Amino acid sequence: MESIFHEKQEGSLCAQHCLNALLQNQYFSAVDLAQIGTRLDERERDRMAEGGVATNEYQRFIEQPSNNYDDSGFFSVQVISEALSVWSLDMVLYNSQNPVAVQAREDPTQMTAFICNYHQHWFCVRKLGEQWFNLNSLLSGPELISSTYLALFLTQLQQEGYSIFIITGSLPSCEADQLLRLMPAVQTVKPRLLTEKEGGIDGAEGAEDDEDDALKEALRVSKEMIEHDDSALQQALQMSLEGYHMVPTFSNISSPQTNSANKAKPSGSADSEPASCSRDVQPSPEELRQKRLAFLERQQAGGVEPVRGSSEGESTDKSENSSAGTEQSGEELSEEELLQRAIAMSMEQS
Template identity: 50%
Template structure:
């Protein structure tokens, strides 16, 4: 898969990564996308001014921040659409009535771009195979034809908006190579930083500087996490779907919640499960402390009673 261009996450520039992974090259930079966003802002300002520059609506518009970009590197769907228009490409909302009436099998499309809140990523066909080119992954992830529809359905369930890419994508080396050969993936890519996070978790648990109670608490919490994870995995249809749910949930962690004009603003089912998990952990930890306190109180009471009896017992 060395021939596949895969731009990894840098800051909050996932819109740039999404476009470049789609086009398979360094076609757009933050400066170029910012120029498109500023042009859109100016066009919106001119339209608002047509109603009168002295109106309350116009003054309010001028005071509002740009809806097409922000300082973190976020860019709106309008910016992405205009950037793709440079290459003669257009986007159609996957679950729109217009598209659904066409009844096209997803495997016959060329590419999709997906958005949830501030995160954008590309799913593209190269040769005869599909790949998840999410910039949060350490590398491209192979998606089988039979799994593609389930993959997209799962994204929609999680609250993602999906857009179909229409038009002729630029030629790329990976597409040319994969037309004459197929690749197999023995091990799926992980999320960036996942290995480091696991190592730190192990180090914190085994750190000799931790007290016995802290280590015990970490072990108890880890067991609860494992039990909850197993219970969720048991409800999944297949291993791939379970991996996908975990990846999507992790990819959304740490995001803020500004408005995005991407179509769907539905809250993710994965986010609710995370909230329930945190609440369940707090409840069980409290129950654990209550049990420990009850056992400690019973022990002290028994010891005090034994000492009193031994002090009043008459000698033989």
């Protein structure tokens, strides 16, 4: 690959780079091509003058700038064709009905070189040895093109709007052609475009940008994990609080007798208000113990007198007597059940 002559783009001198890459040596300079362009302008001026220098057509032609070259380095296809004629080389349009063009479209590998043009940019594709190379001056080096891919490569250029010309005639011999016939080139890394960032400072800045992007991505993922953990913790605390409020308290535990008494009470009676208060305010363990002892003493002394004059008293007296009888009768109820019933009854007495 090092033996292949390749000029990198300078200004707008792509036509010069294209010709030198095709011929594989620095045969033309910008000055040489400008001189060819000047000669072409003089020929065109002479042809226009044949109709008379006083005609409007000739005066307009004189006022117009050259169509063959300019100060930026642009050169027309006529300049390139004139330069190739020095080497007895011709240009045939790839899409024409010329027999050479028809053969090239059927099998482009049978040709020796192509010149491509698009929007004033020129580059060549040439065969060196038995291999094809893209010698575009916008690339950092020659690009190897496989023989099977060459037809597809040319078709793609046509679709992008390129004009393709077939080079006919015998190209001058070159060192690269001789070496590549003996030892074909192997390309592991394709050349990059010159517009891409090179190594050094630009490469370091690119590496730093990649590291910054990686760090930002890591911070984003970490933040999402933290937010997820926080939401999971909040959900767990909420569930814990809900479970805590669902645990029954002593004020909500009542015996069947108490429930029946509560059902018997009218909603507008004065006794219903203390009952609701007793559910909201939980007595202390010492108060419960004192009330339970007082209740047991009354039971042992002979029972509690029933409250006269209301069905509520009768129901309460019956429930108390039945509870006392149950407690005195022995082991029918467990101690915990007796304690709950005693607490409920003592709350009603209070």
